[in-house]
Amino acid sequence: MPLSTLCQRCGLCCDGNLFSSLPLRRSEVAPLERLALPVVERSDGTPALEQRCAALEGRCCTVYAERPEACRSYRCLLLMALSEGEVSLEEALAVVDEAHARIQAMDALLPPGDARAPSAVLQRARRAGLPENGGPLPPRAQESWEQAELWLNRHFRGRHRRGQ
Ligand code: SF4
Ligand code: SF4
Incomplete structure (x- = not known):
């Protein structure tokens, strides 16, 4: 299926490049903790799942049947465009490939990350760019x-943000 x-x-949307966390319902916290997925608390006290998500293996979700509601309902701009026939699958795949190419180019310009706790390239870039x-x-x-970031904003993020 194209989607x-x-x-x-x-x-x-799972590997930490688009978002650094996603919102959870309180009822989702215990089941996710049983799956050994780290739940964090946002500054407003609400629970969230950290991204890069620990359930992501390669580019696939290993807890697909038990994923939280924010994952079930999320559709980025590109996925919506594909589902509404605004772009072909071929065009959408080219947009994804270009996003990964830009992220890889960024990776080559950053100091190496911690292999024991891999974080997304763009999160590393944000941290490395801070004065401290x-x-x-x-x-x-x-x-x-x-x-x-421009490519991700234009083709993926839009107004349907699920985290920061
Ligand atoms: S196409 Fe969109 S919804 Fe699908 S994995 Fe990528 S960012 Fe997530
Ligand atoms: S639970 Fe699955 S769908 Fe949700 S962020 Fe993690 S890997 Fe992605």
Whole structure:
């Protein structure tokens, strides 16, 4: 099915590049903790699932049948465009490939991450760009980061944000 073909090639809404957390219902906390998925508390006291999601393997969800409501209901701009016939599967896959290429280009310009606790490339870029971490980023890295974020904003994020 084209929609699942697209998501299986993408994984960006689970791997921490689009979002750093997703909102949970209180009733979802215990079942997720039983699956050993780390639940965090947002500044407003509400529970959230950290991203990169620990249930993601490659670009697939390993707890698909038990995933939270925010995952079930989420559709990025690109997926909506595909489901409404605004873009073909081929065009949508090309957008996903370009997103991954921009993220990979950014990765090559950042100091290596912690292999024991992998975080998304764009989260590492955001952290590395903070003044307390020696930021701002060097001009080439800054430009590469902006190019990646621009692509994600234009094709994926839109108004249907599920986290920050
Ligand atoms: S970001 Fe969109 S296309 Fe990618 S996996 Fe999530 S819903 Fe699917
Ligand atoms: S539970 Fe599954 S669908 Fe939800 S963020 Fe994690 S990997 Fe993605």
